[in-house]
Amino acid sequence: MGGDFMKLTKEILDKVRDIEGFPIGKDEDIIELSDPPYYTACPNPFINDFIEKYGTPYDEETDDYSVEPYAADVSEGKNDPIYYAHSYHTKVPHKAIMRYILHYTKPGDIIFDGFCGTGMTGVAAQMCGNPDKEFKLKIEQEMGNVEWGARRAILNDLSPAATFIAYNYNTPVDAVEFEKEAKRILGEVEKECGWMYETQHVVDGKVQSDVTGKPLMGKVNYIVWSDVFVCPNCTNELIFWDAAVNKENGKVKKEFQCYKCGATLKKKDLERATEKIYDYLLKDTIGMAKQVPVLINYSVGRKRYNKKPDEYDLKLIQRIEDMDIPYWFPIDRMPEGDESRRNDKQGITHVHHFYTKRNLWVLSAIVDKAKNNNFLNLLFLVTSFMIKTASRLHNIGFKAGKINLAGAVPNALYIPSLVAERNIIELARRKAKDILVLFKYKKDYGDCLINCQSTTDLRLAKDSIDYIFIDPPFGSNLMYSELNYIWESWLEIHTNNKTEAIINQTQCKGLYEYQELMKDCFVQLYNLLKPGRWMTVEFHNSQNSIWNAIQEAILIAGFVVADTKILDKKQGTFIQMTGNITAKRDLVISAYKPKESFVQRFLTEAGTEEGAWNFIREHLAKLPIVIENKGKLNVITERQNYLLYDSMVAFHIQKGATIPMSAADFYVGLQQRFPERDGMYFLPDQVNVYDAKRLTQDLNEQLSLFVIDEKTAIQWLRSELRTPQTYQDIQPKFLQELRQMxxxxxxxxxxxxxxxFLQDEAGRWYVPDVNKQSDLEKLRDKRLLKEFEEYRSGKGKLKIFRTEAIRAGFKHCWREKDYKTIVSIGERLPEKVVQEDHSILMYYDNSLTRIGD
Known part of the structure; x- marks a missing residue:
């Protein structure tokens, strides 16, 4: 390690071939793409050696680690040269991750990311030892004293494309050698293929001449290709660019006229024109949606011009079409998938169909020269633009009436009606400059190891990792293995998606399968994290069912959730800006692994009040004491009585223990045992810290809470009735907040x-003290259980019901170990209710596993 030469052989591959997620590809291709021990395009057999060399063994008796969750909201933009060096579907800015790493770890600690994508966690870990001056000053102002210094990272992803990108982001590169080789190879490609991007300079319809009298040639920057549609009225072919684009203001018309018959048309109502093409690679004639070149943007010297393709340009395109490309390129069939087969109707069925012949030729030439020189960094350069800007996915837009080279629609294999075919040679040169900035940043061998496999089967040393940061796939948001297929076809290694954690109809994976896979991942992560340490999970999905599935998987694995905050990336994706189901900001979950001595003690006390209070002491010690925001203190909701109760109940259920007390009895005991401030509870040694801050700072206003059911109604009323009010006072405000499900x-x-609640002599309702609340809750529980009995004795699906009665009944059945009733009632509830109500889902899932025990 740390500079030692190691070799990846077929014999070594045989030892890791049974690990889940071993990629699909030939051994020689896996070996060729790898750079052992720092990166292997398969399960990395050298990771435990890395941990043994650099890790610190865990010993609970001598362990003095004590860190609160990082509770500040993070706002970090993407406008950074490192971030933009390579495109990928999602990335968390490395400067955002640096905040978490600086908070939770010290220099030399080992960090793990099981869904690493482009490896931003590794970049963040190493940049802690080499921050830019402006960011360093900003962090010290925000966070106070932090320990600067590089951390070590182990990065894992199921995708060979992702790990290849992560390798280039995180491994030292000789920037001077990269620049030299990139210039040399791109120079060779231009000598060979530069003629493909030439066009005659035309002014006022006349071809201009150079000093020798020959046609003056310009260099193509890009060519706009347009879909061709068929008018349903006259069957005339319509070039979309000519019919629908207003060239004066640069806008695409929603309605336009057929320029033959004058019929008013909308794009969504039209059929594409098709043409028969003989694909000599597939040895078959295929039907493909027709696209034609409509505009060429080119340069003569430093000046740019636009022209309509003329006879020279059309003949050049045909000449290229008639020639055979002399280099290898992938011709893989696009896989079955929810996203990957979306272009089949257009005849775009294989990887090579995603490119014009010209750009396919140039790409294959660069890749060939990169592979022949064993130059993985140049291959990284090619992958940085081969999908977003080099393929038919390249969309154009309009900005201030001018063409905007927008690139591919994010997170989709969508071929637009107006495509930009870029000059790949010039594009590669510009991208090489961007990547050169990345390669100049200081990185050391031994700071990062990259691994390609499934997080469901890590086989790493127990209690060996100091901190985990993950940005896992969330439900059906992104089809990663399908989106990566084109990249991986060029790399000749594909994702083994058997254990891909995703909701995907083609893979026959629904919410249950997704949750089971995520649970398996979190179990592995729990095993390798040191006790008392933290895991940060970035969550990006607005669907409650996915949110609950993730929470449930985290809890089942043994983690305890301590905090949830916002990560603002300052930039939306295409789906975020136009859809209304995807959240615009990411949630960040902070969860910890309890110490083993506490877990063992809890198991001996499980179901007792002492066990419950020991959990609360352990949990309070892990919660933030003070959160400052714009000169005021935030209320820490996790310290409020009802959420402390929910956390205690969840921990008991996941451990299979009986819940030892009611909420009201818990609230009484909480008040007796722990000091309370502003509705929050603290350990005795914590409350002094809070009091000192509270003397100088006011509280921020609580966020408004919509009333969607009885539980949220009670929470809203408890907040509102801190000032006693009559029914007439409160009823209008209650109706205003009501959003009943x-x-x-x-x-x-x-x-x-x-x-x-209780009424005073003036008829005003107020929040009872905890002792009187206990009596009220007992009466209320009787009413709820009576209603639950009605549901239990009935038959058929429950369509309208009192959710609080279901929760109370499930809690009662759990105490009686009547798991069959919980499952039976759960199956009669609407599936969406079970999936989106965390309490009901928790009882139902855990009862399912215990039927027959």
């Missing part, structure tokens, strides 16, 4: 008040 059998406001 369709299935909810909501009690009347007066009934909610009578069951949970």
């Amino acid at each position: 369709k299935h909810e059998k909501m009690p009347e406001l007066r009934d909610i008040l009578e069951e949970n």
Whole structure:
């Protein structure tokens, strides 16, 4: 390690071939793409050696690690040369991750990322030893004293494309040699293929001449290709660019006229024109959606011009079409998939169909020269633009009336109606300059190891990792293995997606399969993380069912969630800006692994009140004491009584233990055992810290809470009735916040008040103290369980019901170990309700595993 030469052989591959996620490809291609021990395009057999050499063995008796969760909201933009060096579907800015690493770790610690993508966690870990001056000053102002110094990282991803990109981001590169080789190879390609990007300079319809009298040639920057549609009225072919684009203001018309018959048309109502093409590689005639060149942007000297393709340009295109490309390139069939087969109707069925013949030729020439020189960094350069800007996925837009080279639509293999064919040679030169900035940043061998396999089967040393940061796939947001297929076809190694954690119809993976795979991943992560240490999970999905599935998987693995905050990336994707189901900001979950001595003690005390209070002491010690925001203190919701109770209940259920007390009894005990400030509870040694801050700072206003069911109604009323109010005072405000769910059998406001609150002599409702609340809860529980009995004795699907009665009934059945009733009622509830209600899902999932025990 750390500079030692190691070799990857077929014999070594045989030892890791049974690990889940071993990629699909020939051994020689895996070996060729690897740079052992730092990167292997398969399960890395050298990781445990890395841990043994650089890691610190865990010993609970001598371990003094004590860190609160990083509780500040993070806002970090993407406008950084490192971030933009290579495109990928999603990336967390490395400067955002640096904040978490600086908070949770010290120099030399080992960090793990099981879904590394482009390897930003590794970049962040190493940049902690080499921050730019402006960012260093900013962090010290925000976070106070931090320990600067590089951390070591182990990066893992299921995708060979992702790990290849991560390798180039995180491994030292001789920047001077890269620049020299890139210039040499691109120079060779231009000598061979530069003629493909030439066009005659035309002014006022006349070809201009150079000093020798020959046609003056310009260098093509890009060519716009347009879809061709068929008018349903007259069957005339319509070039979309000519019919629908207003050239004066640069806008695409929603309605336009057929320029033959005058019929008013909309794009969504039209059929594409097709043409028969003989694909000599497939040895078959195929039907492909027709696209024609409509505009050429080119340069003569430093000046740019636009022209309509003329006879010379059309003949040049045909000449290239008639020639055979002398280099290898992939002709793989696009795989079955929710996203990867979207272009089949257009005849775009194989990888090589995603490129014009010209750009396919140039790409294959660069890749060939890169491979012949064993120059993985140049291959990295090619992958940085081969999909987003070199393929038919390259969309154009309009900005201020001018063409905007927008690039590919993010996170989709979408071929637009107006495509930009770029000059790949010039594009590669510009991209090489961007990547050169990345390669100049200081990185050391031994700071990072990259691994390609499934996180469900890590086989790493137990209790060996100091911190985990992950940005895992979330449900059906992105089809990673399908989106990466074109990249991986060029690399000749494909993702083994058997254990890809995703919701995907083609892979026959629904919410349950996704949650099971994520649970398996979190179990592995729990095993390798040191006790008392932290895991940060970035979450990006607005669907409650996915959010609950992730939470459930985290808890089942044994982690305890301590905090959830916002990560603002300052930039939306295409889906975020035009859709209404994808959240615009990411949530960050902070979870910890309890110490083994605590877990063992809890198991001996499980189901007892002492066990519950020991959990609360352990949990309070892990929660932030103070969160400052713009000169004021935030209320730490995780320290409020109802969320502390929920955390205690969740921990008991995941451990299979009986819940030892009701919420009201818990609230009484909480008040007796722990000091309370502003509705939050602290350990005795924590409260002094909070009091000192509270003397100088006010509280921020609480965020408003919409009332969607009985539980949220009670929470809203508890906040509102801190100032006693009459029914007439509160009813209009309650109705304003009410967003009742369709299935909810909501009690009347007066009934909610009578069951949970008290009235004074003036008829004003107020929040009872915890002792009186216990008596109210017992009466309320009787009513809820009576209603639950009605559901239990009934048959058929439950469409309208009181959710609080279901929760109370499930809690009662759990205490009685009546798991069959929980499962039976759960199966009669609407599937969406079970998936989106964390409490119901928790009881249901855990009861499923215990039927028959």
